[in-house]
Amino acid sequence: MVSIALVGATGLVGQTMLQLLDEEAIPFNSLTLYSSARSAGKEVTLKGNSYVVEELTEENAADSHFDYVLMSAGGDTSLRYAPIFEETGAVIIDNSSAWRMDPSIDLVVPEVNRASLKRHIIANPNCSTIQSVVPLKPLADLFGLKRVAYTTYQSVSGSGWKGIEDLDRGEKGEKPQNYNKAIYHNVIPQIDVFLEDGYTKEEDKMIRETRKILGDPTLNVTATCVRVPVPHSHAVAMNVTLDKEVSIDELRQALENFPSIVVMDDPSKEIYPTPLDAAHKKGVYVGRIRKDPSLPNTYHLWSVSDNILKGAAWNAVQILDQLIKGKEV
Ligand SMILES: NC(=O)c1ccc[n+]([C@@H]2O[C@H](COP(=O)([O-])OP(=O)(O)OC[C@H]3O[C@@H](n4cnc5c(N)ncnc54)[C@H](OP(=O)(O)O)[C@@H]3O)[C@@H](O)[C@H]2O)c1
Structure with a gap:
């Protein structure tokens, strides 16, 4: 005890x-x-x-x-x-x-x-970093990780009660008090303050924390973080370059075998995770697994997770x- x-x-x-x-x-x-x-x-x-x-x-x-x-x-x-x-x-x-x-x-x-x-x-x-490094870890271990580009879609609960209250205010036609722009009927490509290089502090956190958690200080990482008018769960679109070419089945298998990951990925049935699927659940949901033909050894993943829970x-x-x-x- x-x-x-x-x-x-x-x-x-x-x-x-x-x-x-x-x-x-x-x-x-x-x-x-x-x-x-x-x-x-x-x-x-x-x-x-x-x-x-x-x-x-x-x-x-x-x-x-x-x-x-x-x-x-x-x-x-x-x-x-x-x-x-x-x-x-x-x-x-x-x-x-x-x-x-x-x-x-x-x-x-x-x-x-x-x-x-x-x-x-x-x-x-950071919440978006957690749900990103969970799927990146098995890929890094099995196939080698060269680069990752994140674009996030982060819910208002990521700002605590203040964020939820601002979404409610917008719904009632009132002005926001937490965000510097309207979040209702809008998306805001700024989370936290801007740094000198034009990135926001949230983007900088994702970049530096990813390297630290994966133990790879020189990993190429970039990020764009966006606040969206969703109450719960963040989504992260990840563009991932590996050391070698792998099949989509190998990628899916590697993700399915890793703790806490739930693969929801069947385009033929329009199956992929959305924030509502992940809200109030503990897992990291991954879908939209596909090849990016514009670069060698590069793939797209979509990771969704409850930012208050796993995040x-x-x-x-x-x-x-x-x-x-x-x-x-
Ligand atoms: N929301 C997310 O998705 C998320 C994800 C990852 C990390 N975090 C981090 O988790 C922390 C809390 O976030 P939240 O979303 O829960 O925010 P929140 O809903 O605004 O809650 C903040 C809490 O901190 C307490 N507090 C504030 N100043 C304090 C002080 N001087 N001494 C003791 N308690 C104090 C508040 O108490 P009162 O009730 O007295 O104000 C309240 O209990 C933040 O550091 C945030 O960055 C949040």
């Missing part, structure tokens, strides 16, 4: 992690829930027990004795509090982008790589489950 704290317990990701602790029968004997001062005092019921959400402060973090701390409360909160929890001896699994590219921090997708635990902070990757809460709880039970995915 372990003691667990959840920071960001009132958020979209936090609430889903709570449900998963119950669903996955994570064996905890104490659970402490934190939010900011805004939601402190709210009551949450889990397994018939009621928990009152507390405000996270430096004092209560420093005085804590948790085995594991799950954090999903934004980068600034993680930067400030994760080292304090680490100092107390806890292992922190963090959903924000704050620690992901720190060379001393593990960036983990349990199907793909393992934590070395050099530091006791483990980073959960965040489920990936974090899988890491926790592995650490507690030492089990394989």
Whole structure:
């Protein structure tokens, strides 16, 4: 039995992690829930027990004795509090982008790589990156990976409650408050801020995190990230160049044999995954597997997954489950 704290317990990701602790029968004997001062005092019921959400402060973090701390409360909160929890001896699994590219921090997708635990902070990757590296891993291992070009179609829940509220506002004819353009009846080819090279920070995250998770620092990766007016699940169109020519059957087989991948791919029956197929499910759904005749050894894939589940809460709880039970995915 372990003691667990959840920071960001009132958020979209936090609430889903709570449900998963119950669903996955994570064996905890104490659970402490934190939010900011805004939601402190709210009551949450889990397994018939009621928990009152507390405000996270430096004092209560420093005085804590948790085995594991799950954090999903934004980068600034993680930067400030994760080292304090680490100092107390806890292992922190963090959903924000704050620690992901720190060379001393593990960036983990349990199907793909393992934590070395050099530091006791483990980073959960970006949501679109997770659902991309899961199908890329078997292709890299079996056929060699030369290059990948991503185009994403990311749902509004990727921005937390704020994103869902903006889509609702648009439906009612109101102006957005979170996005800088209307998301209702629109798509926005900007996620996060622009960098000097014209890429957005979200695109830069996908590029750098893919290389780190796959352990290939020179892999050619490029990305265009787009917000779409869909409540749940991100889709990623991937154009993938391998080291050698393979058949579509070989590709399909490699994907089918890999954990967490569900292949939905039969053009003759118009079968392929959509965000609605993946919403509220844990898997990574892959379809539209086909050859790209414009380049040698190059193929198209379409990956769809629930960004709150595999893209965040489920990936974090899988890491926790592995650490507690030492089990394989
Ligand atoms: N949504 C996704 O698809 C997704 C995917 C991957 C990673 N993430 C990451 O997961 C994190 C949470 O995202 P979300 O979508 O769940 O956002 P959200 O719905 O906006 O929830 C944010 C949570 O953080 C808490 N919080 C904010 N400031 C805090 C502080 N100073 N101290 C303690 N708690 C604080 C909020 O508490 P209050 O209720 O008090 O405001 C709330 O519980 C972010 O870092 C995000 O980048 C999200």
